[in-house]
Amino acid sequence: MPAPIEFYFDFSSPYGYLASTRIDAIAAKHSRSVNWHPILLGVVFRATGAAPLAGVPLKGPYSARDMARTARLMGVPFKLPAKFPIATQAAARLMLWVQATDPHAARALAGALYRGYFGEGRDLSDAGVCADIAAQCGHEREQALAGLGEAAVKDRLRAEVDAAMARGVFGSPYFIVDGEPFWGADRLEQVERWLATGGW
Amino acid sequence: MPAPIEFYFDFSSPYGYLASTRIDAIAAKHSRSVNWHPILLGVVFRATGAAPLAGVPLKGPYSARDMARTARLMGVPFKLPAKFPIATQAAARLMLWVQATDPHAARALAGALYRGYFGEGRDLSDAGVCADIAAQCGHEREQALAGLGEAAVKDRLRAEVDAAMARGVFGSPYFIVDGEPFWGADRLEQVERWLATGGW
Numbered sequence: 213m214p215a216p217i218e219f220y221f222d223f224s225s226p227y228g229y230l231a232s233t234r235i236d237a238i239a240a241k242h243s244r245s246v247n248w249h250p251i252l253l254g255v256v257f258r259a260t261g262a263a264p265l266a267g268v269p270l271k272g273p274y275s276a277r278d279m280a281r282t283a284r285l286m287g288v289p290f291k292l293p294a295k296f297p298i299a300t301q302a303a304a305r306l307m308l309w310v311q312a313t314d315p316h317a318a319r320a321l322a323g324a325l326y327r328g329y330f331g332e333g334r335d336l337s338d339a340g341v342c343a344d345i346a347a348q349c350g351h352e353r354e355q356a357l358a359g360l361g362e363a364a365v366k367d368r369l370r371a372e373v374d375a376a377m378a379r380g381v382f383g384s385p386y387f388i389v390d391g392e393p394f395w396g397a398d399r400l401e402q403v404e405r406w407l408a409t410g411g412w
Numbered sequence: 413m414p415a416p417i418e419f420y421f422d423f424s425s426p427y428g429y430l431a432s433t434r435i436d437a438i439a440a441k442h443s444r445s446v447n448w449h450p451i452l453l454g455v456v457f458r459a460t461g462a463a464p465l466a467g468v469p470l471k472g473p474y475s476a477r478d479m480a481r482t483a484r485l486m487g488v489p490f491k492l493p494a495k496f497p498i499a500t501q502a503a504a505r506l507m508l509w510v511q512a513t514d515p516h517a518a519r520a521l522a523g524a525l526y527r528g529y530f531g532e533g534r535d536l537s538d539a540g541v542c543a544d545i546a547a548q549c550g551h552e553r554e555q556a557l558a559g560l561g562e563a564a565v566k567d568r569l570r571a572e573v574d575a576a577m578a579r580g581v582f583g584s585p586y587f588i589v590d591g592e593p594f595w596g597a598d599r600l601e602q603v604e605r606w607l608a609t610g611g612w
Binding site: 281 | 459460461462463468469470471473474477478481482484485577580581582583593594595596598599602605612
């Protein structure tokens, strides 16, 4: 069995959301699985000195237009939320809490969280909203809310972010395919070609 | 005759170089011409607070790898020069000096300057090197050297950079197609689709 694709993303990353709707299908075509890693870009940006897109002069407004245009082209529901960007600790911890016992359910939950934020404008920075979405995915709401607050889950998220930075991850989405790094939803085509050819 | 495509680029921009090898052919397929606008990213970055890619932690090393990988995929000769990034006033002024009397010759010169820097490692920050390349393109070397130093040419470059920023240009390459902005060599596919469909 060939190695899985490592997929790093932040739940507040529009291009991470767009890529998340495609990566599993691309991987499956090449008999690969995908390891989904929620990370915190805020922590990463403090280490690298990067700034969130939305606040950058000229680039911020352009990016809002580009995200919407690219989402339309991909046929993915997208509306930049009124509150953007947001802190995504609650969403990331919730996903890790589910992942510890059921990676497939965690994958489904991640899709629901992303759609909730970028498709429906639900505020993922609110742990209660995240727990509501977990409940819609069949988890027990109060257990989910307690789970995302567990110290062990918080530690695991910190470790995930540290491990990501140690591997060179500086943005979202970020993919590693057989050791080769790819950054950005606009690199999905190269990811697919790399899977098909083993590199060039 | 439909409006030309506006193409903004810095001679020290690897992705500008990659895009420059494709944009004319894409435009021609849709009966469009291209207006080539050399700009100075250093000036633009001072206004927007952006930093040159090369010096950004994690993102800098990744980008060097991505540029080379993308160039190989496109079949474009590329080697990140030892001196990178560089000041590109001399190259930009030389191009504008030629453009004032012969836009086609200026387009050919721009290609030769870009290939000289990213294909052959020639230092475009040196006005003498730029004049050498102009001579290889059939211009008179000493006239070219004098031309790129003319006050009127310097003024014109300043005006070009100001006009670009006024249109929202914050990076290289940057394209405007019938009022729609596209940033990055990885948006060439969207540029082509926009030309074919008029938007989506």
